[in-house]
Amino acid sequence: MIELISPERCTACNICVNACPTNVFEAVAGAPPRIARQDDCQTCFMCELYCPEDALYVAPIADRRATAGEREPATPALVGSYRRAIGWGRGRQSTASADSSFELLRRAH
Amino acid sequence: MGARDFEGQALSGADGGHRHEADVLVIGGGPAGTWAAISAAAQGARVVLADKGFCGTSGATAPSGTGLWHVSPEGSARADAKASRLAMGGHLAEHAWMDRVLAQTWDNVERLKDWGYPFPSDDEGQLRCTSLQGPEYMRLMRKRVKSSGARILDHSPALELLVDAQGTVGGATGVNRQTGETWVVRAGAVVIATGGCAFLSKALGCNVLTGDGQLMAAEVGAAMSGMEFSNAYGLGPAFSSVTKSLFYNWATFYDRDGQAIEGAGSSRGRSVIAQTLQTQPVYACIDRADAQIRAWMRTAQPNFFVSFDRQGIDPFTQHFPVTLRLEGTVRGTGGLNLVDGSCATSVAGLYAAGDAATRELICGGFTGGGSHNAAWALSSGFWAGAGAAAFGKDARSRASRTLRRAGGVAIATRGAEGCDSQAVVSAVQAEVFPYERNWFREGPVLEASLARLDALWTRLRHSAPAACASEAVRAREAAAMLATARWMYRSALQRTETRGMHRRREHAALDPTQRHRLLSGGLDEVWVRAQPLTEALTP
Numbered sequence: 111m112i113e114l115i116s117p118e119r120c121t122a123c124n125i126c127v128n129a130c131p132t133n134v135f136e137a138v139a140g141a142p143p144r145i146a147r148q149d150d151c152q153t154c155f156m157c158e159l160y161c162p163e164d165a166l167y168v169a170p171i172a173d174r175r176a177t178a179g180e181r182e183p184a185t186p187a188l189v190g191s192y193r194r195a196i197g198w199g200r201g202r203q204s205t206a207s208a209d210s211s212f213e214l215l216r217r218a219h
Numbered sequence: 220m221g222a223r224d225f226e227g228q229a230l231s232g233a234d235g236g237h238r239h240e241a242d243v244l245v246i247g248g249g250p251a252g253t254w255a256a257i258s259a260a261a262q263g264a265r266v267v268l269a270d271k272g273f274c275g276t277s278g279a280t281a282p283s284g285t286g287l288w289h290v291s292p293e294g295s296a297r298a299d300a301k302a303s304r305l306a307m308g309g310h311l312a313e314h315a316w317m318d319r320v321l322a323q324t325w326d327n328v329e330r331l332k333d334w335g336y337p338f339p340s341d342d343e344g345q346l347r348c349t350s351l352q353g354p355e356y357m358r359l360m361r362k363r364v365k366s367s368g369a370r371i372l373d374h375s376p377a378l379e380l381l382v383d384a385q386g387t388v389g390g391a392t393g394v395n396r397q398t399g400e401t402w403v404v405r406a407g408a409v410v411i412a413t414g415g416c417a418f419l420s421k422a423l424g425c426n427v428l429t430g431d432g433q434l435m436a437a438e439v440g441a442a443m444s445g446m447e448f449s450n451a452y453g454l455g456p457a458f459s460s461v462t463k464s465l466f467y468n469w470a471t472f473y474d475r476d477g478q479a480i481e482g483a484g485s486s487r488g489r490s491v492i493a494q495t496l497q498t499q500p501v502y503a504c505i506d507r508a509d510a511q512i513r514a515w516m517r518t519a520q521p522n523f524f525v526s527f528d529r530q531g532i533d534p535f536t537q538h539f540p541v542t543l544r545l546e547g548t549v550r551g552t553g554g555l556n557l558v559d560g561s562c563a564t565s566v567a568g569l570y571a572a573g574d575a576a577t578r579e580l581i582c583g584g585f586t587g588g589g590s591h592n593a594a595w596a597l598s599s600g601f602w603a604g605a606g607a608a609a610f611g612k613d614a615r616s617r618a619s620r621t622l623r624r625a626g627g628v629a630i631a632t633r634g635a636e637g638c639d640s641q642a643v644v645s646a647v648q649a650e651v652f653p654y655e656r657n658w659f660r661e662g663p664v665l666e667a668s669l670a671r672l673d674a675l676w677t678r679l680r681h682s683a684p685a686a687c688a689s690e691a692v693r694a695r696e697a698a699a700m701l702a703t704a705r706w707m708y709r710s711a712l713q714r715t716e717t718r719g720m721h722r723r724r725e726h727a728a729l730d731p732t733q734r735h736r737l738l739s740g741g742l743d744e745v746w747v748r749a750q751p752l753t754e755a756l757t758p
Contacts, residue, residue, distance in 0.1 A: 131272030131281070131427050133374060133396055152426035153460035154282035155525060159354050170526035172421045172460035180530075188529055195521035196354055204355055207337035210515035211350035211465075215286055215590075217512070218468040 111151040112168050113181045115142050116189075119165035129160035148175065155192050162199070164190030227623040228631065230381055230392070236400035239370070240618065241267040242611035243604065244390055244406035246377045246432055248274025249281070250593065251573020252412035253360035254327070254600030255607070256369040259410075262608035266369035267404050269393060271376040271413070271692075272427050275361035276354075278414055279549050279574070282424040283353040283463065284520045286590035288581075289328055290321055297321050304591075308552075308583020309718035310734055311445075313752060316580035319560070323598035331356075334363055350519070351593060353424075375402060376692050379626025380409060380435045380569075388439060388568035389614070389622045394688035401688065405622065407611025408568045410603045411436055411555060415548035415574035416703040418651055419644060419696075422453045422462040422544040423522075430548070432575045433706075434699035434742075436555055438625045441564040442740040444556035444577040444750075446703075447710040447721045448584040450657045451550030452493065452543035454485060456534075457500070459526040462544050465589070466516055466523060469508040472501055473538050490722075493543055493654040502538040545652050548703065550588035551720065552578040553710070556738055561606025562599050568610060572596070572603035579736065584719020628676075628702075628742065629694035630684050638682040640690070643697035646675055647704050661724040665712045672705050673745075680743065706739040706747075713737055713747045 112134055115126075120142035127135040127143050131154065136146035142165075153172040158164070167183055169176040183189050190199075197205040243259040245252045248270030256268045270277050290300045301317045328348045332338065336359055338346045364371060377393040381403075390406040413432030417425035433443060453462025467485035472492060474480055480501065482491040495501050508516065513535055517524060527534045548554055555564055555571035557580070562570050573596040578587040581595055624631065629638060650668040651657050679698055685691035714737060716730035717723050739747045 127397075128373065129273050129276050131277040131424075133272065150426070152421055152424065154276070154424050155522065156276040156282050156354070160276070170459050170461075170529045172458065183529065184531060191528065192521065192525045195524075196352065198354070204337055204352075205518060205521070206352040206355040207339050208518045209284070209339045209350055209352055211284060211286065211519040212339070212341065212347040213515045214465060214512070214519055215349055218465060 111148055111153055111171065111175060112145055112157060112166065113176050114167040115145065116165045117142055119163045121163055123162070125160050125162065126157040126166060130157050158190070159193050159196065159198055164193060227625070230403065230622045230624060237402040239267050239402070239404045241265045241404055241406040242615065243408050243410065243607045244269065244404045245410045245412055245604070246391060247412035247414060247573070247575065248371065249278030249412065249414055249573060250357070250360065250596035251575070251600035252410070253364050254597045255410045255412055255572050255604035256364045257367045258601045258604030259608040260367035260369045262605055264608035264611055266367070267372065267406065268364060268369050269372040269375045269377055269391070269404065271374070271431070273373045274364065274371050275357050277427050279424040279428060280593070281353045281357040282522065284350060284522070285353060285593045286350050287324065287328070287348060288321065288590040288594035289324055289348045292325065304582065304585060307719070308585040309729065311579050311583030311719065311736070311752065313580050320581050320594050320598045323601055324594040327597045327601060334359060349590070372402065376431065377435065378630060378691055378695055379624050380439050381405070381622040382439055382625050383617070383620045383622055386439065386566065388566060389620065391435070392624065394692060396689055396692055399688045405618065407614030408570060408607035410570045410572055410607045411575045412572045412600060412603070413575050415551065415554060416700060417547045417549045418545055418648055418700050420545045420652065421460050422546045422549070423460050425546060425549055428549055428574070429696040430699035430703040431695060432571070433555060434695065434702050435626070436564060436566070436569060436571065437702060437740055437742055438627055439566050439569065441566045441569060442556040442738045443553060443706050444736050444738050445553035445579040445584065446548070446706040446739050447553065447714045447737060448579065448719050449548045449551040449553045449707045450720055451546045451586045451588060452658065453546045453550060454489065454492070454541060454543055456526055457540040457542040458530065461523060461526050462546065463520055463523050466505055466508070466520070467503060469512060470503045470505045471507060472503050475500055475502070477538065489543070490658070492541070493658045496543065497654055500540050503541045504536065504538045505534045506536070508535060543654065545657070546588070547651070549574050550586045550592070552582045552584060552587045553707070554578065560602060562603035563606055568614070570603040570607045572599040584721055586720060628679055628698040629682070630691055632680060632682055632684050634681040634683050636682050638679060638685065638694050640693040640697040643675060643679060643701060647672070647697070647700045651704050651707070659722055659724055660711050662712060665708045669705065669708050669712070672701060672708065676701055676705065702742060705745050709745045709747050710737045710739050
């Protein structure tokens, strides 16, 4: 579930408030949004992909809130790691063109 | 036929904070809904698309990657593709529908290329179009919906359909769940593209998929088909939402002592996993993937690795616990019954596309997950959009007709006692999640579940209407899950055989005399009846 909004990185653009398909965030005037409905988070990571500042961190645990140790990314490299992997963001190129699913699909059957 | 139990309060001119007039209202903004909106707009229709979440991130496809049933028309490729899953689906797929889905998918992929979707190339430089990256695909589809001229309403769940005096569908009402304001769309036709129902199991991207469209459609008398094919479970790490199972083709499954579990596998061995999970944990390790396969996996499904990387697990060398999450009719194949090639339902003005509609037509009773569902979404969406556009433009002359609200349960009830939506959700989940009830089915167990679910429905029908917009959304989701569970189990009870994904313990074999569809519907009284396959298709 979504665990962190970095107050240092967040510019309060509220893109995540709009992009979250399960309406987990709530806009706060002049400040970063608030995680208002964490239990509605479906751990789909879409908010991270749409955050232009890599200010969000979704822990991969779907059914319960993360423990203190799990709330923080274990290494700084995990912040924004998914967005990097799909090649979204300024100066990057979508990695969809490198999708090798076809190699796996023809070997899986 | 279905109980038309709508209370029928007339829509007044003062109703609705935001009012829109359209030829076509598309409810749902995943692949099927976006293709429907684009296709309807291309026919000159004025289109509104309302999504419960955000069109572009909402639904099972956006956070995923998906295979796509994209098969060359050359040689015997399509004949082979059709034949490969006929038996698995219990011979309930129809050649005419498979042919037109293969053809439409081929055409729509050409559109995706033109629009700039970056398909990968193989070593010979040929574009390979058998998969789509969800975030990229759905971001592009949102952009195309906007440039088609269709209007998108995000965070705008529909609550009920509107019907005229003849019972023809003429729009819907709903709320914006961020502002709490209500909306009304008067439309000449409505496309239900709200997805399947995964019962809030947190399978990847599925928590917006609660069967809302099927409930609204049933309230105006539409029928479902194949609701017994509704027990698809997605395989994934026990802690995670990522129910992407392709890579488990290269996995070995172990018990807690590290002994390989005999017969366990991702596809045909999944029953063994379900059986074992009833008494002990099951672990997986993707230890049959060589270096090349591992490298391909990283580029094929980046999201697969996010969970592992963040938990510090190496899935290629470490054993990790797995579970099966119910994906219901998302990966199952049951949904709204279609009466012709334009994806019309039996109710005038109402169309259905994607996972909200039955996929038996191309998958039979075996999972449509991945490639078939993706091809179905972009084909059925395309046809439903065009069909709704033709019907909706014809209805312009009747734009001033009087419309009534068709919603019943949880919004037009008159009881005094409030409805605890979370309690309803938990009660439904307790009937549909357990493997011993739903993966493996048995007459008396189904009957016991149905008795409790029917009683719950009666209570809900006599409870107080939801107090506010956000509660109405949750109450309607709970009611939709409950209705879906009752169509599912009533159909499962009637199919006294094992066919496709539907497994009856006491009827373990396929019964050749039951090669038919099971239609279902109704709310206060659920009905099920057999219908012969129709190989002949009216285009």
